[in-house]
Amino acid sequence: MRDLSEVQRLPDLTDGIVRLRAPRENDRADTLRALNDETSARFLYRVPYPYASEDFDAWVETCATAWSEKRDAHWNIVAARDDAYLGGASLMIAEDRAAGELGYQVAPWARGRGVAAHAARLVRDWGLDDLGLERLEIHADADNIGSQRVALALGMRHEGLCRGYLTARGARRDYTLLAMKASDPRRPYVPLPVPDLSDGFVVVRPLCPDDAPAVAAACQDPLIQERCYLVPSPYTLADAEEFIAEARRTLVRGTAAQCAICAAADGELLGTINFVSHPEPETAETGYWVKREARGRGVAAAALRLVMAYAFNQVGIERLELMTETPNDVSQRLAQQVGFRREGLARAFLASRGERDRDLVDPAHGRIDQVLFALLRPEWEAARRG
Numbered sequence: 001m002r003d004l005s006e007v008q009r010l011p012d013l014t015d016g017i018v019r020l021r022a023p024r025e026n027d028r029a030d031t032l033r034a035l036n037d038e039t040s041a042r043f044l045y046r047v048p049y050p051y052a053s054e055d056f057d058a059w060v061e062t063c064a065t066a067w068s069e070k071r072d073a074h075w076n077i078v079a080a081r082d083d084a085y086l087g088g089a090s091l092m093i094a095e096d097r098a099a100g101e102l103g104y105q106v107a108p109w110a111r112g113r114g115v116a117a118h119a120a121r122l123v124r125d126w127g128l129d130d131l132g133l134e135r136l137e138i139h140a141d142a143d144n145i146g147s148q149r150v151a152l153a154l155g156m157r158h159e160g161l162c163r164g165y166l167t168a169r170g171a172r173r174d175y176t177l178l179a180m181k182a183s184d185p186r187r188p189y190v191p192l193p194v195p196d197l198s199d200g201f202v203v204v205r206p207l208c209p210d211d212a213p214a215v216a217a218a219c220q221d222p223l224i225q226e227r228c229y230l231v232p233s234p235y236t237l238a239d240a241e242e243f244i245a246e247a248r249r250t251l252v253r254g255t256a257a258q259c260a261i262c263a264a265a266d267g268e269l270l271g272t273i274n275f276v277s278h279p280e281p282e283t284a285e286t287g288y289w290v291k292r293e294a295r296g297r298g299v300a301a302a303a304l305r306l307v308m309a310y311a312f313n314q315v316g317i318e319r320l321e322l323m324t325e326t327p328n329d330v331s332q333r334l335a336q337q338v339g340f341r342r343e344g345l346a347r348a349f350l351a352s353r354g355e356r357d358r359d360l361v362d363p364a365h366g367r368i369d370q371v372l373f374a375l376l377r378p379e380w381e382a383a384r385r386g
């Protein structure tokens with residue numbers, strides 16, 4: 001790593017699209033507007049909220065002195081073309097381990113057009129190439145999907161979940177650590193392709209927060225509560241919101257894609273289907289439910305076929321599993337209809353959830369058996385050819 005005392009002044013950094021430079025007086029009004037935004041307040045725990053004019057003065061002072069005193073680099077992000085304010089970026093250096101932590105915020109009116117990714121790439125390259133850092137990190141709230149996507153776009157990977165990592169705005173929050181080594185490829189890292197699937201009849205796409213009321217309504221059905229092990233009973237809107245929040249966390253981490261099944265014609269939510277990566281390489285599991293009003297029309301079969309193609313073509317797995325409870329003959333017929341083979345009975349596979357599982361529990365061991373189905377890549381390919 002380079003001797004930081006050689007770097008007397010922070011450089012301006014630009015890629016012709018964005019420019020990173022010291023804040024100026026004429027950034028004041030835009031900075032106040034940008035940082036009084038709820039999303040920024042939720043995810044920038046170090047930034048005061050509400051954000052006042054004096055906070056801007058303190059920020060200008062910090063930017064001027066931090067590099068010399070604390071080895072922290074802070075810039076404002078502006079448009080290279082016309083110097084319009086777009087946000088802020090920083091690199092906090094842990095000199096003792098030759099590592100740096102990136103931070104960024106983009107003004108609400110400038111989000112969704114690559115500003116964070118452009119700015120963060122400039123900071124990444126300056127940190128690795130000019131300062132000779134060995135490692136870069138981003139610490140993001142586990143629910144900050146946008147920030148985690150920016151980190152992945154830089155080439156970072158999820159390294160772990162830091163549970164109860166800090167208190168932000170009065171609540172203890174889980175954080176996720178993303179990082180890259182200097183030798184890692186500087187190209188976007190894709191932990192799991194985002195499903196965007198359709199056959200003209202149904203659409204399978206990631207669940208989003210607006211789906212919560214439809215998911216909650218569908219999960220009032222006692223059959224869904226009985227047959228889907230992870231569906232709580234009774235089921236509330238808060239359960240649906242937490243289910244969707246977790247689905248978004250697992251998708252960005254690349255461990256599972258929990259999707260909505262929607263009617264292609266009008267987007268109505270008909271059910272859900274998931275794809276869960278197993279720890280064993282190249283194997284995964286799927287599971288689904290279809291709401292009562294949409295059953296008997298081939299919705300689950302269509303969604304399952306789309307997920308099978310996603311699993312074998314896009315993700316590139318070799319074996320896809322599906323498990324059902326022993327009395328669930330509808331689901332078992334469906335699995336076989338789309339090409340899965342029954343492999344056997346996984347005895348005492350699940351713990352009993354109490355009274356609601358009275359009819360499912362095997363008295364011999366007091367737990368729930370599961371029927372295991374699997375589909376292998378050669379079988380899937382042969383069925384498609386035939």
Ligand SMILES: CC(C)(COP(=O)(O)OP(=O)(O)OC[C@H]1O[C@@H](n2cnc3c(N)ncnc32)[C@H](O)[C@@H]1OP(=O)(O)O)[C@@H](O)C(=O)NCCC(=O)NCCS
Pocket residue numbers: 039040043044103104105106107110111112113114115116117118139140141144145146147149150153
């Ligand atoms: C997170 C934040 C910096 C993203 O800024 P941005 O300029 O909109 O991000 P970009 O346009 O560069 O997006 C880069 C990638 O992230 C994805 N992304 C950005 N925001 C997203 C969101 N809210 N949900 C899902 N994906 C998102 C983009 O689609 C893009 O992915 P792609 O390359 O696969 O297309 C911005 O939302 C923000 O300032 N939030 C508040 C402050 C904050 O959270 N800072 C980070 C603290 S760790």
